[in-house]
Amino acid sequence: MARNKILAAIFILFLIPIFSYAQNPDELTRTGISPDSSFYFFERFGEWARMNFFTFNKEAKTRLKIQYAEKRLAEFEKISAKKNVSLATINK
Helix, strand or coil, rough: HHHHHHHHHHHHHHHHHHHHCCCCCCCCCCCCCCCCCCCCCHHHHHHHHHHHHCCCCHHHHHHHHHHHHHHHHHHHHHHHHCCCCHHHHHCC
């Protein structure tokens, strides 16, 4: 009985990042958890699970990949602004 409760809790924990909310295309992409967080792997795992288990249409997978790429770019911009790093210094 306790084992079932633990398994249910773990299952629910991993499903939380999978759900997404409708976004207004005019507003900037929200970054969510930043890559420097120790819980960032939960976000990446949720994206992977959404892509591989819950998305079956090829076009929908492509749209998700574009959304994730925009999100990674926003995360990069947020972290680079915090650490005062620009793309020009990375390319050198």
